[in-house]
Amino acid sequence: MMKLSELPGGAAVHGDGNTTVNSVSLDSRTVEPGGLYAALPGTNAHGAQFAQQALDRGAAAILTDPAGRDLLPASAGDIPVLTHPAPRAILGDIAAAIYGTDPQTPALFGITGTNGKTTSTFILDALLRSIGRTTGLIGTVATVIAGQEQPSVRTTPEAPDLHRLFKNMRDQGVDACSMEVSSHALSQHRVDGAHFTVAGFTNLSQDHLDFHGTMEEYYRAKALLFTPQFASRGVIVLADDWARQLVNDSQIPVVTVSARPEDNADYRIEDIDGLAFTLRGSSVSLRAKSPLPGDFNISNTALALAMLLESGVSADELAAAAEGFSVNVPGRMEVVSEQAPRAIVDYSHTPDAIEKALAGLSGQPLVVVCGAGGERDDSKRPLMGRAAAENADVVIITDDNPRSEDPATIRAEVIAGARAAVAEGTSRAAADAIVEYASRREAIEAGVAAAGESGTVLVAGKGHEPGQDYGDTKLPFDDREITRTAVSQRGSSAATR
Ligand SMILES: CC(=O)N[C@H]1[C@@H](OP(=O)(O)OP(=O)(O)OC[C@H]2O[C@@H](n3ccc(=O)[nH]c3=O)[C@H](O)[C@@H]2O)O[C@H](CO)[C@@H](O)[C@@H]1O[C@H](C)C(=O)N[C@@H](C)C(=O)N[C@H](CCC(=O)O)C(=O)O
Ligand SMILES: Nc1ncnc2c1ncn2[C@@H]1O[C@H](COP(=O)(O)OP(=O)(O)OP(=O)(O)O)[C@@H](O)[C@H]1O
Numbered sequence: 001m002m003k004l005s006e007l008p009g010g011a012a013v014h015g016d017g018n019t020t021v022n023s024v025s026l027d028s029r030t031v032e033p034g035g036l037y038a039a040l041p042g043t044n045a046h047g048a049q050f051a052q053q054a055l056d057r058g059a060a061a062i063l064t065d066p067a068g069r070d071l072l073p074a075s076a077g078d079i080p081v082l083t084h085p086a087p088r089a090i091l092g093d094i095a096a097a098i099y100g101t102d103p104q105t106p107a108l109f110g111i112t113g114t115n116g117k118t119t120s121t122f123i124l125d126a127l128l129r130s131i132g133r134t135t136g137l138i139g140t141v142a143t144v145i146a147g148q149e150q151p152s153v154r155t156t157p158e159a160p161d162l163h164r165l166f167k168n169m170r171d172q173g174v175d176a177c178s179m180e181v182s183s184h185a186l187s188q189h190r191v192d193g194a195h196f197t198v199a200g201f202t203n204l205s206q207d208h209l210d211f212h213g214t215m216e217e218y219y220r221a222k223a224l225l226f227t228p229q230f231a232s233r234g235v236i237v238l239a240d241d242w243a244r245q246l247v248n249d250s251q252i253p254v255v256t257v258s259a260r261p262e263d264n265a266d267y268r269i270e271d272i273d274g275l276a277f278t279l280r281g282s283s284v285s286l287r288a289k290s291p292l293p294g295d296f297n298i299s300n301t302a303l304a305l306a307m308l309l310e311s312g313v314s315a316d317e318l319a320a321a322a323e324g325f326s327v328n329v330p331g332r333m334e335v336v337s338e339q340a341p342r343a344i345v346d347y348s349h350t351p352d353a354i355e356k357a358l359a360g361l362s363g364q365p366l367v368v369v370c371g372a373g374g375e376r377d378d379s380k381r382p383l384m385g386r387a388a389a390e391n392a393d394v395v396i397i398t399d400d401n402p403r404s405e406d407p408a409t410i411r412a413e414v415i416a417g418a419r420a421a422v423a424e425g426t427s428r429a430a431a432d433a434i435v436e437y438a439s440r441r442e443a444i445e446a447g448v449a450a451a452g453e454s455g456t457v458l459v460a461g462k463g464h465e466p467g468q469d470y471g472d473t474k475l476p477f478d479d480r481e482i483t484r485t486a487v488s489q490r491g492s493s494a495a496t497r
């Protein structure tokens with residue numbers, strides 16, 4: 001319970017400042033009796049337009065901007081209203097105060113970067129559990145509190161939901177929480193009021209330019225995590241030039257991780273043997289094994305280990321866990337068929353991820369089934385097609401989640417990138433090995449058929465997603481299930497030949 005007059009952020013209180021609130025929500029549909037409704041301006045609507053619903057659900061007060069106050073219905077009557085020119089910017093601190101967020105409990109590990117956040121947080125969580133911690137996990141695929149899983153709506157929840165999760169974690173005895181911090185979340189103040197014991201950076205490559213406009217702005221959003229407001233120290237994988245820039249720009253102490261000797265990183269990935277490697281720092285030498293295939297998962301594992309070491313966990317404590325832990329990250333390099341053909345489902349939905357996922361696979365031929373999402377950075381589409389053509393023998397282009405866009409147009413943009421690679425002579429796939437299927441199911445079946453007995457098929461883009469979004473319709477669709485069926489049908493038709 002907090003009195004309105006005691007909430008942080010300096011909002012002007014119109015009405016009784018002694019009114020107390022017990023919860024906060026920025027969605028009128030989830031407001032609880034006695035709660036504060038944050039009516040925020042958005043791109044589609046102003047939250048104040050939904051104030052009636054919040055009042056009907058028992059809201060005790062409303063936080064909004066001056067424009068929102070003017071939009072409130074007459075029925076709002078005597079309900080106290082807090083106004084602030086930028087209510088989103090004070091919402092995190094308000095939510096932290098209402099839910100009693102404690103910077104130490106749980107200890108927060110936050111990971112940002114274009115690719116690898118989900119995988120690295122799962123690895124971090126598995127390591128924390130194997131050294132006996134009670135853990136929490138927040139990210140794209142799942143939200144877990146001391147072993148109890150609940151569905152995730154976003155990669156990083158909105159501030160009111162986030163601070164409520166921290167409270168639930170404290171109530172359940174969680175002492176360490178690994179979470180993904182998206183660039184959208186940093187831009188939209190969703191993690192305000194949270195403080196990370198250690199922040200991690202995986203890499204930065206093209207994505208989300210629809211939201212950020214330029215790579216520089218996208219980088220700036222990610223770099224916010226490396227400021228004293230959000231974190232005490234950081235670990236940066238030297239994956240690209242943006243990472244090197246972040247080492248310079250970081251406003252908190254950071255250490256680096258790299259497998260390249262010339263990088264002279266603080267934590268060096270050495271003696272790689274398959275998925276096993278040694279993480280060497282000035283005073284540690286830790287033998288470890290990535291629990292997942294792909295070179296990039298060695299880097300994700302090294303990041304997780306370095307973050308734990310930087311948080312104060314000792315190398316001795318980690319030694320047994322590091323060499324022998326397992327983790328299943330749904331839809332991330334998930335092997336759905338070991339052979340005939342080998343089939344892998346992976347959430348690669350950026351040019352870099354498609355390139356890296358294919359680079360880690362062998363098989364003759366190597367086939368990729370991919371597409372691009374609608375209402376997302378359209379400039380990445382040709383680059384995804386190019387990455388597919390340059391790294392696979394057969395490229396099958398199909399729909400991802402078209403959302404409200406025309407699916408054929410999206411496919412054409414992806415195909416244009418693949419064909420450009422052929423025209424420029426950089427393609428591994430021949431021109432006639434770039435094919436299009438509107439139906440994702442047929443595309444997967446064709447991919448499995450093309451890979452045949454000895455090949456490998458990568459089904460990229462949708463990973464763990466349970467459905468395919470076409471306009472307002474979400475069709476049930478699980479790449480893993482469809483791929484498994486396609487492989488078994490190929491097997492039975494091969495057996496009857
Ligand atoms: C670009 C973006 O992130 N937009 C988010 C933002 O939308 P917005 O500010 O435009 O809100 P709006 O739709 O105009 O609505 C205005 C206000 O009315 C409220 N409202 C709306 C309807 C209603 O019935 N009642 C109600 O109270 C909304 O909660 C909102 O506060 O605030 C909304 C409320 O929380 C979010 O649902 C919405 O996420 C959209 C749907 C989204 O798709 N976000 C994605 C891109 C995203 O955030 N992705 C990242 C991961 C990216 C990565 O891969 O790294 C993530 O962290 O999940
Ligand atoms: N360190 C890495 N470098 C490059 N690519 C990676 C790395 N880790 C994972 N990937 C690729 O990126 C895909 C997405 O990985 P993951 O889900 O872990 O990232 P993410 O940052 O959580 O993505 P999103 O925010 O979109 O959910 C994987 O399926 C894999 O193909």
Ligand SMILES: N[C@H](CCC[C@H](N)C(=O)O)C(=O)O
Pocket residue numbers: 155349372373374376400401461462465
């Ligand atoms: N977090 C990413 C996921 C993209 C997944 C892909 N299947 C798509 O729909 O584009 C996004 O919202 O951009």
